Amino acid sequence: MESKLKIQYIDENLKKNIPPFDANLGFGRHFSDHIFLMEHTDGRWQNPRIEPYKNISFPPSAMTFHYGQGIFEGMKAYKRNGELFLFRPQKNLERMNNSARRMVMPTFDNEEVLEAIKTLVCLEKDWIPDLKGYALYIRPTMIATEPCLGVRPSNSYLFFCIVGPVGAYYPKGFNPVDIYVCEKYVRAVRGGVGEAKAMGNYAASLLAQREGQTYNCSQVLWLDGVERRYIEEVGAMNIFVRFKDELATPALLGSILPGVTRDSVLKIARDWGLTVNERQISIDELIEGVKSGSVLEVFGVGTAAVISPVGRLVYQEQNYTVGDGKTGELSQKLFDYITSLQIGLEKDKFGFVEKIDEAAILEKISKSLGGVLPAHLKKKELILNHSEPTSLFL
Numbered sequence: 177m178e179s180k181l182k183i184q185y186i187d188e189n190l191k192k193n194i195p196p197f198d199a200n201l202g203f204g205r206h207f208s209d210h211i212f213l214m215e216h217t218d219g220r221w222q223n224p225r226i227e228p229y230k231n232i233s234f235p236p237s238a239m240t241f242h243y244g245q246g247i248f249e250g251m252k253a254y255k256r257n258g259e260l261f262l263f264r265p266q267k268n269l270e271r272m273n274n275s276a277r278r279m280v281m282p283t284f285d286n287e288e289v290l291e292a293i294k295t296l297v298c299l300e301k302d303w304i305p306d307l308k309g310y311a312l313y314i315r316p317t318m319i320a321t322e323p324c325l326g327v328r329p330s331n332s333y334l335f336f337c338i339v340g341p342v343g344a345y346y347p348k349g350f351n352p353v354d355i356y357v358c359e360k361y362v363r364a365v366r367g368g369v370g371e372a373k374a375m376g377n378y379a380a381s382l383l384a385q386r387e388g389q390t391y392n393c394s395q396v397l398w399l400d401g402v403e404r405r406y407i408e409e410v411g412a413m414n415i416f417v418r419f420k421d422e423l424a425t426p427a428l429l430g431s432i433l434p435g436v437t438r439d440s441v442l443k444i445a446r447d448w449g450l451t452v453n454e455r456q457i458s459i460d461e462l463i464e465g466v467k468s469g470s471v472l473e474v475f476g477v478g479t480a481a482v483i484s485p486v487g488r489l490v491y492q493e494q495n496y497t498v499g500d501g502k503t504g505e506l507s508q509k510l511f512d513y514i515t516s517l518q519i520g521l522e523k524d525k526f527g528f529v530e531k532i533d534e535a536a537i538l539e540k541i542s543k544s545l546g547g548v549l550p551a552h553l554k555k556k557e558l559i560l561n562h563s564e565p566t567s568l569f570l
């Protein structure tokens with residue numbers, strides 16, 4: 177980035193109403209008052225700025241609309257007792273740069289983008305619920321903007337980041353979901369773009385998801401693209417299988433998105449003394465294990481839902497209930513531990529949690545705004561007592 181981050185603060189009377197932070201909040205439906213933007217032209221990122229949230233428009237010939245050069249990330253900011261936290265944000269930005277390399281898009285400086293994200297988060301601190309199970313969802317995105325038809329990398333790009341408050345990813349909160357094992361369609365293949373958080377991967381997943389809905393399944397269990405033999409991911413999450421004496425997750429062999437939550441669960445489970453393996457798990461091994469009872473739990477892991485227990489598998493027109501169909505002991509323990517860690521309620525022995533130095537960021541915001549801080553950033557945060565957290569998941 178060539179110049180420093182500039183901030184244009186929204187006119188007070190154009191501010192949106194912040195939605196109530198309750199069970200109706202949902203996921204991904206509300207967006208705050210500001211957006212971070214920068215453009216890549218002439219071979220470098222230019223004009224990084226935070227502006228009032230707005231529509232963005234491009235000519236119909238912009239390359240992202242035709243050839244799908246588009247990537248994104250998903251991370252969260254948490255608030256507790258007025259303090260703001262991020263969970264391993266550098267991992268997301270590293271992954272976004274890996275996605276950019278795979279899609280022949282420009283990389284960016286992680287530190288500078290992280291600083292911009294922290295500034296946006298501080299500016300929007302009133303939009304962050306101070307409640308366990310809730311967060312501010314952060315969506316960095318990059319698209320190709322050159323107006324040109326022709327299959328080649330674009331010569332210009334837009335990076336933007338929007339944020340908004342979220343509650344539980346699944347309407348029913350932390351409850352087991354039913355999963356459809358899809359044999360007809362695949363999400364990704366080795367050598368393809370499954371390892372990247374490329375927009376097209378999600379479009380490619382929709383038809384299978386719709387097919388799964390006819391079996392009342394909310395998510396799809398993806399099998400490998402070559403043999404349809406090994407399990408890969410579940411919906412937009414990585415998958416873990418708890419056998420009697422082993423916790424296993426599919427190895428990253430090229431078609432699986434390397435999840436930040438996956439990596440965190442691996443580290444935590446190893447620290448808890450579990451036998452943990454990253455290896456290939458065949459659908460036959462999984463189904464046999466569910467039938468025989470050697471599979472105790474199956475769960476998805478990802479930023480949005482954190483841990484998502486699997487209650488039932490539908491495979492080749494048969495129903496298989498995992499364990500007793502209820503949330504397993506390890507799923508619950510991991511969920512409680514990670515959600516507590518994220519808001520600073522657990523000692524952070526892994527160095528996963530990054531507390532935002534709000535004073536330093538506010539100073540920068542004030543400088544950028546000519547020495548004036550918006551009123552809401554001056555007020556002292558209401559200190560809530562979290563010994564009995566109000567939570568979606570209690």
Ligand SMILES: Cc1ncc(COP(=O)(O)O)c(C=O)c1O
Binds near residue numbers: 413436478
């Ligand atoms: C396809 C896919 N797999 C796995 C994940 C989980 O990754 P993370 O834990 O970084 O959210 C995501 C979500 O980003 C995803 O979209």
